[in-house]
Amino acid sequence: MDALQLLKDEYGFTDDELQYAVNRAKGIIMGFAMEYRARIVLESMNFVNIRSVDLPTHDIEAERDGNKYFVEVKASKRSPTKEYSAYKLAMIARLAGTHLTLLMMPRPSLVVTEDILSEPKKILLNFFRLALNKRTDELRKFLEDERNRKIIQSYDRVILSTLHENIENLSVQ
Known part of the structure; x- marks a missing residue:
């Protein structure tokens, strides 16, 4: 049936x-x-x-x-x-x-x-992996790249809401 x-x-x-x-x-x-x-x-x-x-x-x-x-x-x-x-x-x-x-x-x-993923999304994913795994030396080097930094800055609201407790340790400027 x-x-x-x-x-x-x-x-x-x-x-x-x-x-x-x-x-x-x-x-x-x-x-x-x-x-x-x-x-x-x-x-x-x-x-x-x-x-x-x-x-x-x-x-x-x-x-x-x-x-x-x-x-x-x-x-x-x-x-x-x-x-x-x-x-x-x-x-x-x-x-x-x-x-x-x-x-x-x-x-x-x-x-x-x-x-x-598109290039900006790849960069954002990589940023989150480094930040969330507290790989600060690699994150600093990653953010030294002007292109990476500009792309990351365009996602500032997402980053703030995702990393709000750790944002003081990050430099996205």
Whole structure:
């Protein structure tokens, strides 16, 4: 017995009610189906300990060759990093492992997220990694670069909210 028939029989829903519910839930259903497909793709790439998570930074956690990976599944045809906001990059920088983006369309391909970021977003991610891991000598050297400093200054609100407790130790000017 299929799920819709079960809902009809068990709860007495009409065809119209079920059609309304299915139309409203299409995005959610597609998301879960794509996540399931992504797990199968990762298994075919020799990932193990694959588990779904509901976090702002990634959808799946997995391991391969003793390394931990955080995988964001992208099923749309839009730019895969469009939704990687400065705030999301700050969260990604805190992860203890490699962040990957699994592009599901038109066919699955797995890329290191940092490799597909725009140059300003790469610089911001690197800044957050250095700052959040308190690698102050490397951070000073990083900020000596005029281009890096200008890009970082353009994200001052994100940096202030993310590093508010440590901002006195940073020099972004």
